[in-house]
Amino acid sequence: MTDFYQPRLEDRFTFGLWTVGNRGRDPFGEAVRPALSPVRIVEKLAALGAYGVNLHDNDLIPIGAAPAQRDRMVREFKQALDDHNMKVPMATTNLFYHPIFKDGAFTANDQAVRKYAMRKTMDAIDLGHELGAGVYVFWGGREGTEVDACRDPRDAIKRFRECLNFLCEYVVDNGYGMRFALEAKPNEPRGDIYLPTTGSMLAFIETLEHPEMVGVNPEYAHETMPGLNFHHAVAQALECGKLFHIDLNGQKPGKYDQDLRFGSEDQKGCFFLVKLLEDSGWDGPRHFDAHAYRTEDEEGVWDFARGCMRTYNILKEKARRFNADPEIQGILAGIRATDGADWLGSYSRERAERLRSDSIDIEQHALRGLHYEKLDQLTTELLLGIR
Numbered sequence: 001m002t003d004f005y006q007p008r009l010e011d012r013f014t015f016g017l018w019t020v021g022n023r024g025r026d027p028f029g030e031a032v033r034p035a036l037s038p039v040r041i042v043e044k045l046a047a048l049g050a051y052g053v054n055l056h057d058n059d060l061i062p063i064g065a066a067p068a069q070r071d072r073m074v075r076e077f078k079q080a081l082d083d084h085n086m087k088v089p090m091a092t093t094n095l096f097y098h099p100i101f102k103d104g105a106f107t108a109n110d111q112a113v114r115k116y117a118m119r120k121t122m123d124a125i126d127l128g129h130e131l132g133a134g135v136y137v138f139w140g141g142r143e144g145t146e147v148d149a150c151r152d153p154r155d156a157i158k159r160f161r162e163c164l165n166f167l168c169e170y171v172v173d174n175g176y177g178m179r180f181a182l183e184a185k186p187n188e189p190r191g192d193i194y195l196p197t198t199g200s201m202l203a204f205i206e207t208l209e210h211p212e213m214v215g216v217n218p219e220y221a222h223e224t225m226p227g228l229n230f231h232h233a234v235a236q237a238l239e240c241g242k243l244f245h246i247d248l249n250g251q252k253p254g255k256y257d258q259d260l261r262f263g264s265e266d267q268k269g270c271f272f273l274v275k276l277l278e279d280s281g282w283d284g285p286r287h288f289d290a291h292a293y294r295t296e297d298e299e300g301v302w303d304f305a306r307g308c309m310r311t312y313n314i315l316k317e318k319a320r321r322f323n324a325d326p327e328i329q330g331i332l333a334g335i336r337a338t339d340g341a342d343w344l345g346s347y348s349r350e351r352a353e354r355l356r357s358d359s360i361d362i363e364q365h366a367l368r369g370l371h372y373e374k375l376d377q378l379t380t381e382l383l384l385g386i387r
């Protein structure tokens with residue numbers, strides 16, 4: 001039987017090695033699953049229809065590995081990628097796990113920590129390039145505070161900027177042609193993390209020496225934790241040409257970072273997100289930064305991975321139906337009929353005068369019903385499967 005929602009290579013689904021490789025450790029309990037080797041992950045994800053895998057330096061190579069050991073691990077991994085036609089579109093650095101990063105990496109007060117973070121990142125950029133990654137993610141996991149007395153937050157931002165400027169030049173100097181994607185998160189593991197939202201990152205990028213090389217990697221969970229609208233954050237990034245990568249997962253608002261299976265929470269929000277990505281023609285990989293419930297064994301991990309991709313494709317099909325639904329499109333046509341695109345234009349005295357002189361019946365416009373109840377109910381019925 002052909003499965004309409006079966007992931008295909010052209011869907012460009014990717015997973016981090018750390019996602020399906022997550023062993024279910026949490027602050028209250030030990031790992032519940034044995035480790036999966038990177039080679040096994042590549043094999044299995046390829047069989048499920050994924051396009052590629054992404055990784056931190058230490059997902060593949062442990063800190064302190066001898067050069068010969070590093071080269072052997074990279075060789076075996078590349079062989080697995082080749083054997084299974086899998087790509088590595090994105091790479092990143094683990095700047096949060098080792099205790100040296102307990103006070104941050106690029107923003108740490110101790111200059112030796114910042115030096116080590118830079119050295120580690122340059123090595124990881126080399127690795128990413130070797131594996132063919134075109135996007136390099138920066139998630140400042142521990143770039144934050146519990147004790148605000150320890151540093152002026154303006155210094156933290158200056159340090160972060162200095163490091164990114166240096167690393168952009170490193171990429172240019174080596175001819176890597178890589179782009180950077182900054183990932184925001186409001187808190188966890190730190191009490192507060194600097195540049196906490198995608199919007200903060202977008203503003204910060206414009207202060208860099210190579211803003212054209214740097215965009216964002218918004219994560220569903222990270223915008224949803226503080227109750228923000230992820231679909232709006234992604235739209236802003238898309239609209240200014242800064243959506244360089246995306247982390248899809250599931251999250252309940254107001255809780256710790258859950259990184260649940262994509263589409264397991266707020267299916268309507270996920271629907272508008274998928275519709276936005278598909279309608280915009282965005283051609284980046286659809287990356288899942290999530291992990292299986294702690295209740296699962298290895299089989300459950302693959303159920304999780306299959307579920308992320310399948311739900312994306314189901315929502316994509318729902319978006320197609322939304323765009324083809326005569327009743328929904330009728331309401332949208334009514335909305336468009338009143339929006340008068342291009343009515344304002346850039347400023348001129350004449351236009352300003354015309355704005356003042358055109359007659360507007362404010363009572364009539366204030367009283368008009370907008371049919372959003374009907375629009376939302378139709379969307380809900382479509383999502384619930386009866387349209």
Ligand code: GLT
Pocket residue numbers: 018056092093137138139183219247289
């Ligand atoms: C970590 C974090 C993610 C980041 C990853 C990249 S690592 O799992 O929770 O949101 O995207 O560093």
Ligand code: MN
Pocket residue numbers: 139183219247289
């Ligand atoms: Mn993420």
Ligand code: MN
Pocket residue numbers: 219221222257258259289
């Ligand atoms: Mn997360």
